Amino acid sequence: MRLLPLAARSLWNRRVAAALTVFAIAVSVALLVGVQKLRTEARESFASTISGTDLIVGARSGPVNLLLYSVFRIGDPTANISWQSYQLVARHPDVAWTIPISLGDSHRGFRVVGTNGDYFEHYRYGDRRPLAFATGAPFADLHDAVVGAEVARALGYSVGDRITISHGIGEGSFAEHDDQPFTIVGILERTGTPVDRSVHVSLEAITAIHEGWESGMRAPAIGARPGEAATADLTPTAITAFLVGLKSRAAVFQMQRALNDHRGEALSAVMPGVALQQLWQVVGLADTALLLVAACVVLAGLIGMVTALLTSLNERRREMAILRSVGARPLHVFLLLEFESALLAAAGVVAGFVIAFGAMALAAPLLEQRFGLFVEVGAPTGYDLAIAAAVVGAGLLAGLLPAWRAYRNSLADGLSIRL
């Protein structure tokens, strides 16, 4: 019946009002698509932070807390664990590898991680991908440092640069370990995980720079000079946490129980997957709320459309009467209004996707830089298309109201325009 072009022409005739309606829907759809995209990316980037590790072991605390400070490097550890306990596990016959982690220092706002060469060999993220070096190699000497991709990018570092480490966490730290500068020997490839934002040094280096710092600040004239530090026994007495890879995954539960029941020291052993899931339950709540809000904004956009169409109906009674006089049935009038709703909603969806994807393309570098969040702006996913279909569907549903009103009007008005 070629009503669709008629609806399009009629809308074009009211293009300012129509454009505003489309814009309102577009903004709401952009918000929904953006929120959804961020959710997916956040969740993915979140879940891919650590893989291949069977257990994370730290001082007794909740799994989420342990995961946060050991892997995400957020917050502070509750306590350290002794080197003896670590050695006990590291030498266990079921254990394939361990990665010790010693935290507490920082470099210009980036966390410093004390570890050993196993970190570069055994740490896995995403789909069991190992860490790779963009340039350089793992630390070999005491005062060697390996920095993550984001550290190097943000601070403009390259191999050979010298850096100092600050005592404590936070950018404003005044206590600098400036007596023992480090040399950057390696820069890691970008991973999209907190590794990018970490400075890695050896455990021995952590011990060395804290020689004489037992009180929490430098004890004057007692601190090891660089030369002395290299010769002293720098085996740490404690570390913050360690990651465990087992020879057989079947031993995970047994090992976890054994560690949690360990009599010498109060330890917590958590499975990363379980802890990630627990953490996501907390984070996911906020994120579901966000999605709900975005969906409500779309609803508001569609209500705006219904309002605009309803208010236009009175001035369009003549238009409807003309259509009736040239043979349109009330059903045609109904369909005309439905098509208008569909066109408005569809135009809003298209514009919304353009806004959302454009904004994401613009914001992607910032998100990556500030939050370590990789937002890949590709073609719309099946989920995006489902959102699009849902919004157009909701638009059609909402359009039933003005369509019904126009239908009733045209039945009552007939050919004469009774205003």
Add this chain to the structure above:
Amino acid sequence: MTETAVDITDLRFAWTPGRPVLDLPRLVIPRGERVFLRGPSGSGKSTLLGVVGGVLPAQAGTVRVLGQDLGRLSASRRDALRADGIGFVFQMFNLLPYLSVVDNVILPARFSARRRERAGSDLEGAARRLLTALGLGQPALLARPVAELSIGQQQRVAAARALLGAPALLIADEPTSALDADAREAFLGLLMQECATAGTTLLFVSHDTSLGRLFDRQLSLPDINRARPDAEAA
């Protein structure tokens, strides 16, 4: 093919019960006849046109239009009958402002397969022929937005639209009241000529008695309508 375009017997219609607007014992318009129906405003002529157009249901009596008893047709069949068989021209504001002149004229073909067929495969050509016959052939004129045309031009576009696809009946409701005297006669001449060409029955309603002499037959609604609607309930 019946010989009557409109055949009304004992029609009664009231907007509010007890106050009939129409009480029409008999009105017959043979096919091809050009009838002038004089009716001052408030005499029930708009209501009558609504009934003949199949938009308002007769409350009593029978109304046969183009051989069909409207009372026996469903609402959608009445709509189809109007779309296929009746062209309308109203006093003013006949055109959709968002369509071009030609698109306005071919509008009936969007809603009636029969009128689309009769207009031929080249709808736009048919529209242009009608417009040219009504004195609106200039391309510059056709390219203008309809709202920029003069009232007289708009009425001729409306007449072209009502004639597209040769409907059997053309109902014109005060189509000339917005025109000055010269334009009025010119418009009417063209309209009558086109109706004659297509064999279309013309029911022309106006309060302007000076035009009546140009028609085959003149009727006065107050004379044939036994109801006496007051001036307000048009």
